Amino acid sequence: MNEAYEEIIEQCKEAIEGVSRKKMYMDILYEASALTRIYKSRSEESFVLRPELEGFVVRTFKGGRWYEYGLQQVAELKAVVEKLQRLPTQTKKQVALQEFESWSLNEEITGAKPPSEIPIEEKASKVREIFDEIQKADKRVINPIVSYYDTILERIFINNEGCVLRQKIPRTRVFIQPIVKEGSRVEFDYFSESGEVGFEIMDEITSEEIEQLVKNSTDLLASEKTPSGTLPIILDPDMAGLIAHESFGHGLEADQILRERSYLRQYLNKPVASELCMICDSPVEANNIGSYFFDDEGIRAKKTVLVEGGILKNLLHDRYTASVMNLTPGGNGRRESYAHKLHVRMTNTFFEEGDWDLDEMMEGIQYGIMAVRGYFGMEDPLAGGMQVTSKKGYLIENGERTKLLDAITLSGYVLDVLKSIDAVGKGPVKYHGGTCGKGHEDYVPVTTGGPYIRAQKAVVSPG
Amino acid sequence: MKDLNEIIDIIVNRLKSNKIPIWDIYCNHTDIYENQFRKFDIEITRQAVDFYYIIRIFYEKGNNFGVGVVKANSLEPQHLDLFIKQAQQLAKLNKAPKYALPEAGQAYPDIKLAEDKICSDPEGILREKSEELTSVVQDVPQIKPTFGKLRIYISTKALSNSETLAVNDCKTVLFLEYPLKAEGADKLAEFWGRTEVKNLNQLDLQNRIAKWAEIAVDSLHTKVPPPSKSITAIFPPKIVNDAFSNSIGYHATGVALSDGISKFKKGDTIAVESFSLQDNGIMPDGTAVANWDGEGNPQRITSLIEQGVFLNYLFDQKYAKLEKTQSTGNGLRTSDGTIVNSITNLELPAGTESIDELIASVEYGVLIEEFSWLNPSEVTGDFGAEIRNGYLIEHGEKTTPIKGGNLSGNTFEMIKAIEGSSKERITEENYKFPYLKFSGLILSS
Numbered sequence: 001m002n003e004a005y006e007e008i009i010e011q012c013k014e015a016i017e018g019v020s021r022k023k024m025y026m027d028i029l030y031e032a033s034a035l036t037r038i039y040k041s042r043s044e045e046s047f048v049l050r051p052e053l054e055g056f057v058v059r060t061f062k063g064g065r066w067y068e069y070g071l072q073q074v075a076e077l078k079a080v081v082e083k084l085q086r087l088p089t090q091t092k093k094q095v096a097l098q099e100f101e102s103w104s105l106n107e108e109i110t111g112a113k114p115p116s117e118i119p120i121e122e123k124a125s126k127v128r129e130i131f132d133e134i135q136k137a138d139k140r141v142i143n144p145i146v147s148y149y150d151t152i153l154e155r156i157f158i159n160n161e162g163c164v165l166r167q168k169i170p171r172t173r174v175f176i177q178p179i180v181k182e183g184s185r186v187e188f189d190y191f192s193e194s195g196e197v198g199f200e201i202m203d204e205i206t207s208e209e210i211e212q213l214v215k216n217s218t219d220l221l222a223s224e225k226t227p228s229g230t231l232p233i234i235l236d237p238d239m240a241g242l243i244a245h246e247s248f249g250h251g252l253e254a255d256q257i258l259r260e261r262s263y264l265r266q267y268l269n270k271p272v273a274s275e276l277c278m279i280c281d282s283p284v285e286a287n288n289i290g291s292y293f294f295d296d297e298g299i300r301a302k303k304t305v306l307v308e309g310g311i312l313k314n315l316l317h318d319r320y321t322a323s324v325m326n327l328t329p330g331g332n333g334r335r336e337s338y339a340h341k342l343h344v345r346m347t348n349t350f351f352e353e354g355d356w357d358l359d360e361m362m363e364g365i366q367y368g369i370m371a372v373r374g375y376f377g378m379e380d381p382l383a384g385g386m387q388v389t390s391k392k393g394y395l396i397e398n399g400e401r402t403k404l405l406d407a408i409t410l411s412g413y414v415l416d417v418l419k420s421i422d423a424v425g426k427g428p429v430k431y432h433g434g435t436c437g438k439g440h441e442d443y444v445p446v447t448t449g450g451p452y453i454r455a456q457k458a459v460v461s462p463g
Numbered sequence: 464m465k466d467l468n469e470i471i472d473i474i475v476n477r478l479k480s481n482k483i484p485i486w487d488i489y490c491n492h493t494d495i496y497e498n499q500f501r502k503f504d505i506e507i508t509r510q511a512v513d514f515y516y517i518i519r520i521f522y523e524k525g526n527n528f529g530v531g532v533v534k535a536n537s538l539e540p541q542h543l544d545l546f547i548k549q550a551q552q553l554a555k556l557n558k559a560p561k562y563a564l565p566e567a568g569q570a571y572p573d574i575k576l577a578e579d580k581i582c583s584d585p586e587g588i589l590r591e592k593s594e595e596l597t598s599v600v601q602d603v604p605q606i607k608p609t610f611g612k613l614r615i616y617i618s619t620k621a622l623s624n625s626e627t628l629a630v631n632d633c634k635t636v637l638f639l640e641y642p643l644k645a646e647g648a649d650k651l652a653e654f655w656g657r658t659e660v661k662n663l664n665q666l667d668l669q670n671r672i673a674k675w676a677e678i679a680v681d682s683l684h685t686k687v688p689p690p691s692k693s694i695t696a697i698f699p700p701k702i703v704n705d706a707f708s709n710s711i712g713y714h715a716t717g718v719a720l721s722d723g724i725s726k727f728k729k730g731d732t733i734a735v736e737s738f739s740l741q742d743n744g745i746m747p748d749g750t751a752v753a754n755w756d757g758e759g760n761p762q763r764i765t766s767l768i769e770q771g772v773f774l775n776y777l778f779d780q781k782y783a784k785l786e787k788t789q790s791t792g793n794g795l796r797t798s799d800g801t802i803v804n805s806i807t808n809l810e811l812p813a814g815t816e817s818i819d820e821l822i823a824s825v826e827y828g829v830l831i832e833e834f835s836w837l838n839p840s841e842v843t844g845d846f847g848a849e850i851r852n853g854y855l856i857e858h859g860e861k862t863t864p865i866k867g868g869n870l871s872g873n874t875f876e877m878i879k880a881i882e883g884s885s886k887e888r889i890t891e892e893n894y895k896f897p898y899l900k901f902s903g904l905i906l907s908s
Contacts (some may be wrong), residue, residue: 031575041784043560043721046801050534051517051546065504070495070511072536124556142723178722179842186724186842230906245742259501261609261644261653286550339511341499353860378836380643380851382609382653387833387835387849407840409847411907432790439640440657461869461907463847 010267015077019160025061025097027159034152038127039220042143060084064095098323102162111198115150118199126202133177137214143179155296167293172201180217187220194433212241223404228461231368237430238374239449245349246377247386247414253344254321256381263384267312273418274302275310283347289433289445290347301331315449318344334444351450354424361423361454363399370394371408388416407463423453467621477543483781485521487624496585498593500611509770517800522554529557532800561786567627567758572745576634589831603676611641625691628759645679652682660891685866690908695828700889700896705837706829709845710874715767717782749808752838757796765791779804808893814884823859830854868908877901
């Protein structure tokens with residue numbers, strides 16, 4: 001349980017004072033994370049509470065290399081700082097880390113209904129209510145799954161450039177999955193909602209939405225296998241966002257450029273997509289779970305335009321990559337926790353809106369696919385390959401949705417798909433919250449989004 | 464840091480003061496030592512401590528058993544009292560089927576889970592293996608590393624419950640991620656290798672890097688494979704694990720049975736006759752090896768499928784009670800403190816053919832080395848995954864390297880369409896598998 005944050009700040013400042021910035025860069029990140037998780041399924045109901053779990057990470061940059069210690073006891077801070085100061089400086093390649101003007105901030109988001117003020121009874125009751133509604137909605141429901149999480153993450157950042165920053169952010173998520181069965185076939189659709197909001201997220205779920213979700217799940221019992229081949233596609237906002245983030249965005253994380261592991265390295269200020277495309281990453285989108293005020297190395301969060309008019313404009317940076325490339329970081333240095341390394345990461349990544357109606361987009365397709373409900377994807381930063389899977393979709397014939405399809409996997413070369421985009425839908429941009437790993441670990445909350453998008457060229461197959 | 468047994472004593476005292484009759488306490492202290500690389504240079508050297516305890520309080524209500532779980536790391540008495548009250552409140556609210564906690568005095572396997580060499584000098588081992596890694600890669604022509612991670616975990620765990628059960632253990636695990644980039648005249652290719660191993664000798668950097676490098680260099684000459692509505696594919700052990708662990712493995716659990724999702728019934732033939740699968744919780748080289756599971760039951764070997772016939776489900780305490788049977792030691796502790804009824808390590812017997820003979824038996828097909836992400840649906844077993852690295856097999860020979868194209872199938876259908884398995888098996892992560900040959904997959908491109 002954390003002491004008053006002022007005390008933590010003082011202890012961190014005291015530990016780091018006397019570490020000369022001229023000799024080395026040093027910072028301390030403190031975190032206290034609290035969680036409530038409720039999970040209900042046919043055979044399980046579990047309640048987990050994680051009152052504030054605390055940790056610190058102290059790091060220094062010496063001789064072109066980072067050193068860091070993750071610890072849990074504030075009493076150990078001074079000893080760790082001393083240990084880091086004593087480390088020998090490498091004589092090899094010296095990269096100077098940029099210095100930034102110091103700044104201070106103290107911000108808290110609470111949400112309309114702060115999770116910490118809602119009794120667990122009320123949270124459990126809402127989860128049970130949704131569970132019961134799903135169970136009653138259709139005899140074919142064999143297992144209604146309802147998951148609710150709220151987390152409150154407090155982070156304090158102090159460095160020897162004079163930064164003193166604090167932010168406390170709630171992130172609330174709900175995931176609902178009615179599993180249905182008919183004969184031997186088992187299917188499900190899902191609903192998920194998340195935000196930097198409080199318990200009000202649960203109040204916004206209506207009975208109509210639950211009913212529709214169950215219907216969507218039972219409809220999938222009659223869905224057909226997706227045809228294979230290179231076809232025109234319409235991406236719903238979920239899938240558009242998944243491609244912007246997973247297939248495209250990971251190649252723009254500047255650490256991949258320094259590793260010489262990004263196919264996009266050669267494309268800066270060159271066309272990478274249709275001129276209709278504008279793609280951004282922005283940690284300052286209100287209420288989205290990928291948002292924050294400062295990143296985990298004290299850089300002020302700001303929106304970065306990645307692609308404008310189809311031209312690649314910017315990369316995403318942390319302190320180190322920005323220093324090497326002599327650019328300004330936009331606050332994309334993130335950690336899963338104090339016990340994980342910081343990496344260059346995306347935040348809320350999305351296609352900006354265009355001016356097409358969905359009906360107009362549909363009319364232009366004789367035979368194609370609409371991919372709906374983003375499910376998962378995987379990056380290929382070196383080669384620009386694409387793998388994204390939707391939970392379901394529709395066959396489009398002569399401009400009409402004709403058949404419901406089971407899961408769809410889109411593959412191919414991502415720039416081929418982006419360059420073949422010939423219609424970008426009207427706004428507003430819809431966001432979908434999720435969790436992103438760098439490779440297969442270091443998970444951070446993100447959102448992806450966009451409007452509907454039409455592309456003429458994607459390799460489609462059953463997912 | 465206090466000894467974990469002392470910490471448990473502190474918490475037990477608070478539980479007793481608060482008059483809590485049924486409880487368990489799980490403590491974990493993990494030390495992490497890691498180097499991450501940028502090309503040949505070390506980008507960061509880091510250490511971290513991750514300590515937490517989990518208190519589960521149980522509350523009897525007739526035939527129900529409320530469970531409240533709190534995870535924390537503060538040992539201040541006033542905090543402990545507050546957490547205990549919170550767990551108690553959750554337990555009173557919660558409705559779960561009634562089951563018993565494991566009792567003391569069980570016969571546990573006696574497997575040594577930690578390597579002394581690692582425990583005594585983790586920083587030295589990390590330094591030594593990091594130097595070996597970069598030195599091995601420097602000697603491979605056409606190959607350049609892009610980034611890498613080499614990590615050591617030393618985890619000490621202790622579990623105690625109100626039935627006087629008290630167990631503890633220490634385990635070491637190593638993690639390696641090291642994508643290798645091959646550079647040709649006008650092309651780049653990569654094999655993104657990663658693994659987690661139980662023992663130092665399983666890292667085998669010389670042979671592992673040689674194998675990963677060979678695939679990366681071959682991938683300089685890839686073509687997109689032509690589409691096929693029904694193709695034969697050979698999967699290496701790692702891909703077999705990706706295919707089976709979260710679909711076949713899940714359907715073999717008590718939770719899938721109780722939730723009505725399992726496709727398996729005891730005694731049904733669900734796979735080809737040559738297919739026998741076991742869950743091996745005591746496999747010494749498997750990362751999920753342990754002497755006791757997350758509830759304190761002994762881990763063991765359970766035969767799941769024997770000669771194509773489904774034999775047994777895997778149970779934790781709760782699902783064992785629901786299905787009127789005994790735990791099989793498959794109650795694994797999640798990081799948030801709950802128990803998940805899950806597989807430990809999966810094992811398939813060796814086949815009768817060598818890998819070369821397996822390839823020679825394919826008239827036309829693909830050998831997959833890596834997908835983007837083979838992630839079958841846990842519920843349906845359906846999957847579609849982009850091929851990252853692989854080879855065409857033509858007239859019994861590995862010919863053109865391939866990249867791109869999407870392989871689709873269903874894991875429950877695949878185990879009915881196994882046409883061969885290799886004599887050679889690989890043990891890493893939580894599997895011991897041979898190469899397997901399947902027919903009837905769909906290749907789109």
